[in-house]
Amino acid sequence: MFRSLLIANRGEIACRIMRTARRMGIRCIAVFSEADAGALHVALADEAHPIGPAAAHDSYLRADRIIEVARACGAEAIHPGYGFLSENAAFAEACAAAGISFVGPPPAAIRAMGSKAESKALMVAAGVPVVPGYHGEDQSEDRLAAEAARIGFPVLIKASAGGGGKGMRPVHSAADFLDELAGARREAKAAFGDDRVLLERYLQKPRHVEVQVFADRHGRTVHLHTRDCSVQRRHQKVLEEAPAPDLSPALRERLHVAAVAAAQAVGYVNAGTIEFIVEGEDAFFMEMNTRLQVEHPVTEMITGLDLVEWQLRVAAGEALPADWPPEPRGHAVEVRLYAEDPAQDYRPSVGTLRRFLPPAPTAGVRVDTGVRAGDTITPFYDPMIAKVIAAGSDRAEALERLTRALAETQLGGLTTNLGFLRRLVAHPAMRTGELDTGFAARHAAALIPPPREAPVEVLAGFTAVYLARPRLDAAGNSPWERSDGFRLFGAAEQLLLLRDEVRQRRVLVRRRRGHAEAVVDDGPSIRIAVDLSLGPRASLDGVWYPMPLALDDGVASLTFGGEDYTLRLLDPYAPRGGEAAAEGRLSAPIPGRVVQLLVGVGDRVARGQLVAILEAMKTELRISAPADGVVAHVGCAAGDSVEEGTEIVTLAPPEDGASPP
Structure with a gap:
């Protein structure tokens, strides 16, 4: 086994790999960009090396710098994680040339499956069914428009060189084709450096089902069951589960057989994923991800395996166990917690994560993350905060555990999709398994409700906690230093102006000796108190509520009754207009x-x-x-x-x- 491992990645996957490698007695070496100097994966590593500026093309995509660090520190192997250089055949070749083991497939397999068009041709030759479409080299607008008309609208434009929803556009009419083609090419060029596209028939209610495969260097290839990744936004996965529910035994077996055949067709080694589009009893090859997947934890939860451990073992030359694949046990569901605004077409958020309290460790619940409270979500990388995974004896128990875990999760300081995920997991259609790639769009009204006014309890509770923030009044010996609301005549009053998602709100606070009262929007007076020792908590007319709060540059985010609210502090003396x-x-x-x-x-x-x-x-x-x-x-x-x-x-x-x- 390797004595030292360089992780050529960042975030939660770098932390995940380190946990496994360290348990195996392997020394972990991290690399980091200028933006990640204080990142969690850097803090966890046995040693960490800078590799360049914040932009990925100047750091995490610089194969030469990463190889240079690996040589200098004596790393015996490099694990690429996912994203960045994980599916870069030239990087795998550079590792081999430097005498360093690449924890992943052979360069030839990466290259064969890296082009969607080439991989489709290989799958046809191997007898694996593919979606009807156009995968040709002629990329002229006229040829692509003609092929789209031949396939018939709606069609799907897809970047030929990559995945993750980048450069993917459904087109419903010929009139929109050229505009959507231009947008798909821009996205593909930005994400993969290659603006070539392919066209496919756009299935109306497809499911995204994938099969985890594993192959060793001794000629053995196995499947590790299915996953369903149908619930997506912007063509990117947001909820995954294993095994894929509601597949007939015959279809499930066909998927297993086709996935193994696809991997064998390119001489695959190590962990990979074969992705299919499934509609009814039909299944079509979509693409292969020649790396570990973001959603690998759900497979680990139902098999009891550590896929990273077996990646390392296979890369070191070990054979897969003779009794694989293990039978799946129970069910597992994962959601991706992002810094993004679902109400703004899932626009990424940047800023400081002022509060992050993941759910308490319990049976069947796992959290993979690469950030801590106080870390910054930058514009340079994927805005994932964490993955929350729950497993149970069946799908219903897994979803119920995930519901509780998300209810316990607390975030503050920037906009996230936490509320969206809570509503998604609780949605009746999710519970009954009505899955397809249009799920999020079809149920958008329930998953992304319109802006709502903050309840009176939220405004009063925020006020109680806000006014209890630390003060420079410890001495208390002078009447000018006291903050107990004492006045010679009448009660001390303070006005707070706040804006919720809908309108401006007014909170008048009256301080009396021994207590305080809040009047929200000229409503009834509410007696308020606060306890900062447990959370914090706010008392509203004698009833205590948890009131976790994060405040950043005049913007407060807090959780109340399982919902997240954002309040902006306004200056009551600012000129109007x-x-x-x-x-x-x-x-x-x-x-x-x-x-x-x-x-x-x-x-x-x-x-x-x-x-x-x-x-x-x-x-x-x-x-x-x-x-x-x-x-x-x-x-x-x-x-x-x-x-x-x-x-x-x-x-x-x-x-x-x-x-x-």
Whole structure:
């Protein structure tokens, strides 16, 4: 077995690999970018080395620097994790040339499966069914449009060189094809450095089912059962479970056989995943991920295996056990906790994670994470915070345990999808297993409810905790230093102005000797108190409630009754009209690059009209007009890199008050 291992990755997967490697007695070496100098995986490593600036192409995608570090510190093997260089055949070859074991498949297998078009041809030759489509080399607009018409709309445009939903666009009519093709190519170029695409028939209610495969160097290839990854947003997985539910025994067996045949067709070694599109009893090969998958924990939970351990064992030359595959035990479900805003088309969030309390360790619950409270979610990498996984004797028990785990999870400081995940896991259609890739869009109204006013209890509870924050009044010897609300005449009063998701709210606090009262929006007086020793907790008219709170730059996030709320502190003495003056200014929500400007000064735009496209965190963000108006100023140009808050476009009201044509 290896004595030392370099992990060429970051985040939760780097931490996950370290836990296993250390248990096996292997020394763990981390690499990090400038943005990750204080990251958790760096703190956990036996030694850690800087490899460059924050941008991935200057650090985690620099194979030469990673190999240089591995040589300098005597690493015997490199584990690429997933993402970055994990499916890069040239990197695997560079490891071999340097005499370092690559924990993954042979370069030839990576190369064969790295191109969706080439892999489809290989699967046809191996007798594995594929979705009807076009995988040719002619990438001209005319040829692609003609092939789309031949296949018949709706069609699916997919990046040929990668996965993860990048460069993937469903197109429902010929009129939209060229615009969607251009967008898919931009995303593919940004994510993979290759803008080639392929076309497939767009199935109406497909399931995304995959099979975990494992192969050793001694000619043995096995499956480790199925996973269902149908619940997605923006064509990216958000909930996965194993085994895939509600498959007939015959279909399940066909998937196992086809997955093993696909891996054998390319001489595969180590862990990999064969992904299928399933509709009814039909199953079509989609792609192979020649690496460990993000969702590997659900397979581990039902098999009792440590897939990272077996990756290392196979890379060191060991044979797979003769009794594999083990029979699956029970069921497991995983959700991905992201820093993103589901209400804004899952726009990634950046900022400081002020509060992060994962669920308490219990039987059947696991949390994989690479961050801690106080860490920063940057615009440079995937915004995943953690994976929460729950297992049970059956699917119902696994979902119930996951429900409790998500209810215990506390986050604050930036916008996340925690509320979305809680509603997703509790949704009746999820409980009955009505799964397909359109699940999130079909149930969007329930999963992403409209903005709501914060309850009075939230405002009063926030006020109690906010006013109890640490003060510089420890001495208390002078009447000017005391903060007990004493006044010669009447009660001390303090006004707080807050904005929830819907409107401005007003809280008047009256301090009396020995207690305080809060009046929310001129309603009845509520007696408030706070206990900071357990949480904190707020007492509202004698009833105690947990009131976890994070406050960052005047924005508070707190959890109440299983729901998350955001409140913005306003200055009650600020001149009126400031917000209205800024309403027409459309700015960059996070740092990124302007890939397209669709308007110019003087153009009239309608509410909802697309005015610019910004690329950030491997995602295209579409910036639309919030109201009818005229473009008064353009603050950037296509191709510009912009910081958060940079003006993109400023709109003025239409002079005639009429809507644009």
